[in-house]
Amino acid sequence: MARTAMAQETICALRRKIARIEGTLPERLAAPDEGDGLVLRRGISATRQAAASAFLETGVSGLDAALAGGLPRAALTEIHGKETRDAGAAAGFVLALVALLRKSGSQGRNAVCWIGTMDLFREAGCPYAPGLEKLFGLSPDNLLFSPVEHLADALWVAEEAARLKDFSAVILELRGNPARLDLTATRRLHRRAQEIGRPVFLLREAALAEPTAAPVRLQVSAAPASPRSTLAGPLEDAIGHPAFTVVIGKSRTALPGQFVLEWNSDAFTFHEIRPARSRALVPASGHRPHLPATGGAIVALRPAGKVSAPSDQPPRKERPAHRRSRRAS
Amino acid sequence: MADARAMHPSLEIIEANPEANRRLLTGLADWCDRYTPLVALDGDDGLFLDITGCAHLFGGEEKMMEDILSPLLAQGFDARAGLASCPGAAWAAARFLSPSVIPPGGEADALAPLPLSALRIDPDSRAGLESVGLHTAGAILDAPRIPLARRFGADLMRRLDQALGRSEEPISPRLPVPPLSAERQLAEPVATAEDIESLTHMLAVTLRQDLERRGEGADALQLSLFRVDGAVHRHVIRTSLPLREPGLIRNLFHEKLAATGDEVDAGYGFELVRLSVLKASPFAVEQVDLAGESAEGEEGLALFADRVRARLGGNALMQPAPIESHIPERAVRMVPFAVSDKTTLARKKAPPADAPANLGRPIRLFSRPEPVEVIAAEVPEGPPLHFRWRRAMYHVARSEGPERLAPEWWREADNAPTRDYFRVEDAEGRRFWLYRQGLYGAAEEMPRWFMHGIFP
Numbered sequence: 001m002a003r004t005a006m007a008q009e010t011i012c013a014l015r016r017k018i019a020r021i022e023g024t025l026p027e028r029l030a031a032p033d034e035g036d037g038l039v040l041r042r043g044i045s046a047t048r049q050a051a052a053s054a055f056l057e058t059g060v061s062g063l064d065a066a067l068a069g070g071l072p073r074a075a076l077t078e079i080h081g082k083e084t085r086d087a088g089a090a091a092g093f094v095l096a097l098v099a100l101l102r103k104s105g106s107q108g109r110n111a112v113c114w115i116g117t118m119d120l121f122r123e124a125g126c127p128y129a130p131g132l133e134k135l136f137g138l139s140p141d142n143l144l145f146s147p148v149e150h151l152a153d154a155l156w157v158a159e160e161a162a163r164l165k166d167f168s169a170v171i172l173e174l175r176g177n178p179a180r181l182d183l184t185a186t187r188r189l190h191r192r193a194q195e196i197g198r199p200v201f202l203l204r205e206a207a208l209a210e211p212t213a214a215p216v217r218l219q220v221s222a223a224p225a226s227p228r229s230t231l232a233g234p235l236e237d238a239i240g241h242p243a244f245t246v247v248i249g250k251s252r253t254a255l256p257g258q259f260v261l262e263w264n265s266d267a268f269t270f271h272e273i274r275p276a277r278s279r280a281l282v283p284a285s286g287h288r289p290h291l292p293a294t295g296g297a298i299v300a301l302r303p304a305g306k307v308s309a310p311s312d313q314p315p316r317k318e319r320p321a322h323r324r325s326r327r328a329s
Numbered sequence: 330m331a332d333a334r335a336m337h338p339s340l341e342i343i344e345a346n347p348e349a350n351r352r353l354l355t356g357l358a359d360w361c362d363r364y365t366p367l368v369a370l371d372g373d374d375g376l377f378l379d380i381t382g383c384a385h386l387f388g389g390e391e392k393m394m395e396d397i398l399s400p401l402l403a404q405g406f407d408a409r410a411g412l413a414s415c416p417g418a419a420w421a422a423a424r425f426l427s428p429s430v431i432p433p434g435g436e437a438d439a440l441a442p443l444p445l446s447a448l449r450i451d452p453d454s455r456a457g458l459e460s461v462g463l464h465t466a467g468a469i470l471d472a473p474r475i476p477l478a479r480r481f482g483a484d485l486m487r488r489l490d491q492a493l494g495r496s497e498e499p500i501s502p503r504l505p506v507p508p509l510s511a512e513r514q515l516a517e518p519v520a521t522a523e524d525i526e527s528l529t530h531m532l533a534v535t536l537r538q539d540l541e542r543r544g545e546g547a548d549a550l551q552l553s554l555f556r557v558d559g560a561v562h563r564h565v566i567r568t569s570l571p572l573r574e575p576g577l578i579r580n581l582f583h584e585k586l587a588a589t590g591d592e593v594d595a596g597y598g599f600e601l602v603r604l605s606v607l608k609a610s611p612f613a614v615e616q617v618d619l620a621g622e623s624a625e626g627e628e629g630l631a632l633f634a635d636r637v638r639a640r641l642g643g644n645a646l647m648q649p650a651p652i653e654s655h656i657p658e659r660a661v662r663m664v665p666f667a668v669s670d671k672t673t674l675a676r677k678k679a680p681p682a683d684a685p686a687n688l689g690r691p692i693r694l695f696s697r698p699e700p701v702e703v704i705a706a707e708v709p710e711g712p713p714l715h716f717r718w719r720r721a722m723y724h725v726a727r728s729e730g731p732e733r734l735a736p737e738w739w740r741e742a743d744n745a746p747t748r749d750y751f752r753v754e755d756a757e758g759r760r761f762w763l764y765r766q767g768l769y770g771a772a773e774e775m776p777r778w779f780m781h782g783i784f785p
Contacts, residue, residue, distance in 0.1 A: 085719075085759060085783075088693055092785020095692065111630075125693030125783055129649035129661045132692050135785065140649040144666055146637065148645055157637055157645070166630045222758035222785075224726065237727050239754050242785040263785070 056101055056199070060261055060272045063246065068253035071097065071216060074197040076190040078217040080249065081205045084175065087124035089222035091173070092135070093244045094201045096263045096270065098169045099136040101199070103268050112138060113161040115146040115154050116173035116203075123175065124205060135242065135265040151178050155185055162192035162200050173203040177210055187213035209249055217250035223260045226273055241265060243273060347373065357401075358503055359561040362553070363601050364397060366507065369500040375423070377416055377500045390430050398428060400559075413439075415494030421447035421466075436493050441467030450488050454481045466492070507551065509543075510605030511535040518557050518598025522586050525554065525602065529582050532604035533575035546571020546612035552582055555601035562599075564589070566639045569631035569667060571612045577632065578604075584640040634666050655734060657694060657781065689729070689752055691762045691782030698779035701763060709769040712751040716763070718780050723761075728753040731765075746776070752784065760784035 055070035064070050071077055081090030095112075102110050114127055126147075129140040146161075148154050151174065158172040172189070174181060186202065190213040193200040202214060209217065223245040228238035243262045248254050262273045334340055350373060358368045358376055364387070367379035380393065387393035394410050401408035411422025413431040421440055422429050425447050431439045440447060443466045445455045458481070463469055469477060469489065478486050490496040511532040519525060529552060540546060548571055554562040566581045637646045647663040654660050702717040712728035730751030738745075746767035754760045761783060767776035 085721075088691070088760065088783030088785050089758075092692055095785070122696065125691075125695045126663075127649070128657075128691055128694035128782060129651065130657075131690035131694075131782070131784070134690060135692060140651055140661070143649060145647045145649065145663065146645055147647070148641055153641055153645075157641070160633055160636060164629050164633055166633075222760065224754060224758040225760070239727055239729050239752055239760060242760070243758065244785070245758075 056097065056104070058097070058100065058261070059270045060259060062257075062272060063248075063259045063261070063270075066248060066254040066257045066259075067216065067251055071199070073101075073199055074194045075216070076186060076193050076200045076202055076212075076214040078202045078204060078212060078214040078250075080207055080209070080217065080219045081203070082219065082221050084124050084205050086221050087205050089242075089244055090203055090205065090220045091124075091127075091171075092242055092263070093218075093220040093246065093261075094171055094203050095132065095136045095138065096242075096244075096268075097199075097201070098171070099138065099268050100270075102137070102168050110168045111142045111144055111166055112169055112171065113144045113146065113158075113167045114171045114173065115148070115157050115161065117151055117154050117175070118147045118149055120173060120175045120205065121147050124173075135263070137268060151180050155180065155189075158200065159188060159192055162189060162198070163196060165196060165198070167198060169198060170200045171203055172200065173205070175205045175207070177207050181210075181212075183211060183213055190214060214250075215252055216248075219247040219249045221245045221247075223273075226262060350374075355503070356559065360555070360559040361397070362504070362561065363555050363603075364393065366504070366510070367500070367502045368504070369502050371420070371500075375420070377419075379500060379502070380412075394428055394430065413494075415491065416498045416500055417449065417488070417491035418494060420449060421492060433494075437470055440492055441465065441470060443467075445469075448488050448492050450481075450485055454485050457481060505607070507605035507607050508609055509536055509539050510603055511539075512601060512603035515600050515602070518600045519602075520595035520598040522583075525552075525586065525599070526579055526583055528602045529604060530575050530579040532602065533578040536604060536606060537573050537575055540573045540606070540609065540612070543609070544612060545609040546573045547578070547606040547608070548572075548610050549607040550578060550581075551605050551607050552585075553601075553603040553605070554599045555603070556595070557597040557600050560596070565607065566635070567643075568635045571610050572635075573612060581635055581639045584636050588640040638665075654737065656737060657690070657734075658696075658698075659737075689732075689784070691784045694782040695780065698764070698781045701778040701780045703765075703778045710749070712753055713763065713778065716778065718761075723753075723755040723759075725753045726756050734764075746771075750781070 054073055055064075055067075056073050057064050057070040058067075079090055079094050081087055098112055102112075127143065127145055129143065132138040132143065133140065144161075144167075146154075146157050148157060154172060154174065158170055161167055161170045170193075189200050189202070202212070221244070223243040225240045225243045227234040227236055228240040229235070234240075241262050241264055243260060245258065245260050247258045248256055260273050261270045263270060330342070334342075354370060354373070354376070358370060361368045361376060361378055365378050365380050365383045367381075369377040369379075371377050378397075380390075384390045384393050387396050390412055394412055398408055398410050409423050409427030411419045411424070411427055411429055411431070413419040413422050413436060414433040415436070418431050418436040418440065421443055422431050425443045426439065429439075444464065445458055445466060448466055448469075450458075458469065463472075469485075470493070474486060487496065491498045513528060513532060519528065536547070547568065549565060549567045550572075552564045552566075554564075556562070564582065564585050566585055568581070572578060572581075634646050643665050646666040648666045649661045650664045652660060652662050699718065701713075703713040704715040704717065704722075706713045710731070712725060712730055714725055716723050716725070728751050730753075731749035732751075734748045734750060736745035736747065748764040748766055749768075750762060750764045752760065753763055762781050763778060764781055765776045765778050767774070769776055
């Protein structure tokens with residue numbers, strides 16, 4: 001009996017190790033087999049605890065469940081904005097996550113490093129401190145802003161910043177699909193995030209979904225805000241708290257799903273909202289998977305040879321089609 | 330010139346280029362930096378080198394002069410040198426007695442046979458002196474001073490005293506003299522970045538002892554690389570916190586050299602490497618507690634900032650600083666990140682921008698407001714119904730506003746237009762910050778619309 005318990009523990013430890021290497025969830029693999037020895041149980045509880053601190057809960061039960069606990073804390077996370085004009089929504093969502101992190105986070109400086117290329121900031125606007133402070137509680141002292149000329153420099157700064165414990169999060173904002181941002185580059189960022197235990201957010205504007213090392217990719221676009229609530233009831237035609245449509249683009253645990261979240265900038269919490277105003281762009285049912293996000297913007301011309309993918313397919317199938325069309329054009 | 334051409338038809342005429350002469354002279358001054366840090370330009374054709382305490386490093390004064398002159402002569406310069414215990418005498422020696430060393434106290438004897446121009450006196454006085462038959466310096470050196478001064482002014486006397494070393498004449502060095510520096514002469518020139526970095530490390534080890542003795546750390550460091558052919562490269566790094574650790578200094582210069590790697594042309598290699606502390610400030614020695622958890626965080630951040638700045642320039646890491654202004658783009662200024670406490674205190678003291686806290690401000694602001702074409706507005710003073718921005722149409726679903734911001738009259742003209750800001754949401758839920766510049770009917774030109782920011 002003792003031998004089997006020992007063996008079980010060894011296997012569990014190995015599985016945990018593998019899970020950590022692969023970035024998957026430990027509790028899925030180390031399936032609790034109740035009734036075993038005390039040693040094992042202690043092991044499981046430790047795993048649970050580790051799992052709780054390893055994930056950042058968004059506070060929206062549906063999204064947390066779909067992501068099996070929340071967003072990984074020690075990882076690279078990709079947040080995509082569909083077009084450059086969605087930069088506000090995508091950046092807002094990332095900053096909301098950072099605000100959650102800072103709220104739950106430890107003491108210390110709690111700074112945020114926001115890195116990007118200059119052309120992007122020219123195109124999408126620079127971070128504006130009063131707005132950030134009001135909506136996300138990020139004071140100017142805690143924001144480090146690094147506009148650099150070239151992508152290679154941006155990646156270098158991000159890697160260096162991801163090495164520091166002073167930052168509660170590092171945001172790297174890039175535009176389009178540059179060739180330099182490949183699996184290797186993202187894997188380096190991911191490793192740095194894993195080592196230091198802080199998230200690195202890769203905020204991408206107007207980019208197609210590419211294979212990267214990030215375990216989670218979310219596609220964020222703006223959603224109509226709910227009316228501003230006052231003491232006398234909701235004020236029609238006034239713009240309330242910011243709202244986001246979040247589509248899970250890639251996750252090792254979740255199926256594609258779509259959520260509409262609202263950020264309460266006073267309490268620093270997310271709420272899920274059911275679209276009250278029916279608009280053509282928002283599906284009537286909040287739970288049905290949305291049409292898979294095709295990434296990239298189709299502004300005027302539909303690319304030749306593009307197949308409209310069936311609704312439940314993962315975006316793997318459409319990638320070659322995109323590549324073809326991009327090369328052809 | 331016409332006469333000269335008539336005499337020698339093959340004469341080639343080149344226009345004087347003072348700019349290029351100046352550049353050449355500064356280049357030479359750079360090169361002379363290896364002999365002494367006190368190099369001053371003298372007019373258009375001379376250099377002063379204050380070699381106080383330097384001569385023994387080059388094997389004595391004569392040897393040093395030869396050392397300076399021979400490479401110049403080899404390059405085809407008609408260089409002359411003089412050495413004396415005061416600048417005035419050295420000036421005369423260089424121009425009339427080259428190469429010579431005037432021993433201290435021997436100025437009067439050395440200068441006596443020289444013409445008057447050796448005294449650096451102005452042409453009018455010289456002509457006046459020559460007209461009364463005084464052609465050599467010796468003639469006026471011993472002459473009674475009062476009549477001379479009455480006749481030719483105090484300037485002559487000043488020059489005379491300077492030439493004899495009776496009065497102090499300061500020379501102003503071209504470059505500020507660093508408080509500390511360490512250098513290494515190399516028998517074999519180095520060219521690779523690795524060699525330079527290891528040399529930097531060695532020099533930094535030397536500097537650390539000096540810094541420790543003075544209880545200081547370096548705020549700014551300069552690495553001067555003297556190339557074999559005389560060109561000098563200088564690399565400056567600035568640090569957020571005083572620094573004395575050789576390894577860190579080496580790392581910073583590694584970034585700096587990596588960033589400028591393509592531009593540094595090593596040529597035939599560098600024969601002299603000098604590391605100097607340009608600015609030093611007191612170094613606070615902190616006690617590390619037993620657990621080893623000192624205030625490492627701040628230091629880590631400072632080092633990160635230094636490395637980023639060494640590599641990408643001073644503006645690569647910014648921090649917003651609120652400023653007292655209600656104009657949105659002026660309310661925040663991006664300042665280079667600094668760790669030091671002084672700036673944070675100053676920043677804390679500044680009142681928060683936008684004192685009414687519930688004003689909606691965007692999270693991204695365009696550095697330059699972008700013009701927007703408004704197709705239709707419900708009422709002239711109201712928000713737009715449709716607008717076109719960056720060649721795309723937007724249909725406004727909801728809007729809030731206006732928030733009227735008047736121009737800062739103490740800064741702008743009286744008739745500067747006001748801005749009415751609107752927060753609009755388009756049909757897809759994107760939220761923008763638009764403003765209308767000017768009012769309808771207030772001026773001849775129509776109000777224009779601009780996109781200024783994006784909300785989440």
